[in-house]
Amino acid sequence: MPHVAVIPGDGIGREVLDEGLKVLRALDARHGLDLRFTHLPYGADRYLSTGLTITPEEMAGLREYDAVYLGALGDPRVPSNVHAKDILLGMRFQLDLYINLRPCVLLDERYCPLKDRRPEDVRFTVFRENTEGLYTGIGGQFKRDTADEVAIEAELNTRKGVERIIRAAFEHARSRGLKRVCMSDKSNAMRHGHDLWQRVFKLVAAEYPTIKASHLYVDALVMEMVRAPDRFDVIVTNNLFGDIVTDLGAQIQGGIGLAASGNLNPEAGIGMFEPVHGSAPDIAGQGLANPLAAVLSAGMMLSWLGHVELERQIEDAVRVALNDGLVTRELGGSLSTSQVGDAIVAILSR
Numbered sequence: 001m002p003h004v005a006v007i008p009g010d011g012i013g014r015e016v017l018d019e020g021l022k023v024l025r026a027l028d029a030r031h032g033l034d035l036r037f038t039h040l041p042y043g044a045d046r047y048l049s050t051g052l053t054i055t056p057e058e059m060a061g062l063r064e065y066d067a068v069y070l071g072a073l074g075d076p077r078v079p080s081n082v083h084a085k086d087i088l089l090g091m092r093f094q095l096d097l098y099i100n101l102r103p104c105v106l107l108d109e110r111y112c113p114l115k116d117r118r119p120e121d122v123r124f125t126v127f128r129e130n131t132e133g134l135y136t137g138i139g140g141q142f143k144r145d146t147a148d149e150v151a152i153e154a155e156l157n158t159r160k161g162v163e164r165i166i167r168a169a170f171e172h173a174r175s176r177g178l179k180r181v182c183m184s185d186k187s188n189a190m191r192h193g194h195d196l197w198q199r200v201f202k203l204v205a206a207e208y209p210t211i212k213a214s215h216l217y218v219d220a221l222v223m224e225m226v227r228a229p230d231r232f233d234v235i236v237t238n239n240l241f242g243d244i245v246t247d248l249g250a251q252i253q254g255g256i257g258l259a260a261s262g263n264l265n266p267e268a269g270i271g272m273f274e275p276v277h278g279s280a281p282d283i284a285g286q287g288l289a290n291p292l293a294a295v296l297s298a299g300m301m302l303s304w305l306g307h308v309e310l311e312r313q314i315e316d317a318v319r320v321a322l323n324d325g326l327v328t329r330e331l332g333g334s335l336s337t338s339q340v341g342d343a344i345v346a347i348l349s350r
């Protein structure tokens with residue numbers, strides 16, 4: 001019985017996760033998936049009433065689940081966002097979720113901001129390294145608040161860390177029959193860390209002779225993503241560049257309301273799935289939030305749990321909803337958050 005930890009979080013996180021769960025429950029009833037859900041209250045409300053973000057025991061407890069399904073974290077009542085940092089970054093670093101998996105799939109060409117691009121042109125996946133790079137907080141400030149201040153932010157690249165994300169990208173390509181993996185760095189300027197990426201990429205690529213391995217400096221990558229997104233099947237890159245290019249990817253695929261993600265450590269058997277958008281306090285509680293990114297994230301989670309075919313069914317159902325205009329205001333429709341969830345369930349049961 002797959003056991004899923006559900007962390008609705010804050011703002012629209014709760015509303016969109018309700019719809020993702022609605023879809024999961026409908027598929028469960030139909031296909032006997034035997035899913036078990038346990039709701040966990042981590043978020044701003046709990047932090048404000050108890051002062052707790054997530055305890056070390058609670059963080060360790062997440063390892064016991066087969067998957068974690070997260071809404072969004074962020075609340076204007078907590079300006080420091082300390083709870084979001086503790087919970088979200090805590091999960092990524094402490095559970096060693098080294099793969100940030102970001103599919104960029106255009107499901108309906110009307111939502112692509114690029115001219116004359118069709119769904120078959122935008123169908124790539126970004127593997128962003130999620131535990132190292134410039135996001136470890138290594139560095140310091142010296143002579144702070146003086147005219148002589150110095151600030152240093154160090155980028156951490158380990159052989160193991162670089163190798164495992166590159167290997168994950170190739171394994172993904174191999175298992176899905178994809179033919180191209182592009183690695184992106186800035187090794188012409190960052191001659192130590194990114195030279196490591198270059199060397200490891202060549203070594204790992206040599207183990208996958210049937211997959212075409214290519215390289216682009218990150219400045220060239222962003223140009224190519226806009227000019228010719230059909231060039232890419234799988235992109236692998238470091239934490240900072242991945243952060244940026246995945247948001248570009250989210251726009252190319254139709255906007256933040258359609259971008260789903262996974263944070264994975266396959267060796268440890270831990271997978272956390274979440275829509276890319278934040279808690280959007282400006283529209284929370286009004287039934288305006290587009291739940292499709294959360295629904296697509298639920299599809300990724302089902303694939304992680306071994307139901308690859310159901311991820312495809314969910315993607316197809318979202319494609320139909322977009323085509324039929326069964327969407328929220330943000331995408332030009334008139335349905336509420338829960339009506340979109342109902343529509344997806346109805347399409348899946350046809």
Ligand code: ATP
Binds near residue numbers: 072256282283330
């Ligand atoms: P944070 O990431 O700090 O929680 P946020 O929620 O303000 O930030 P985003 O998620 O990037 O940031 O959202 C920016 C804006 O886009 C929101 O304020 C909201 O207006 C809109 N938005 C985001 N997600 C959705 C959604 N699922 N449906 C409709 N609108 C959305």
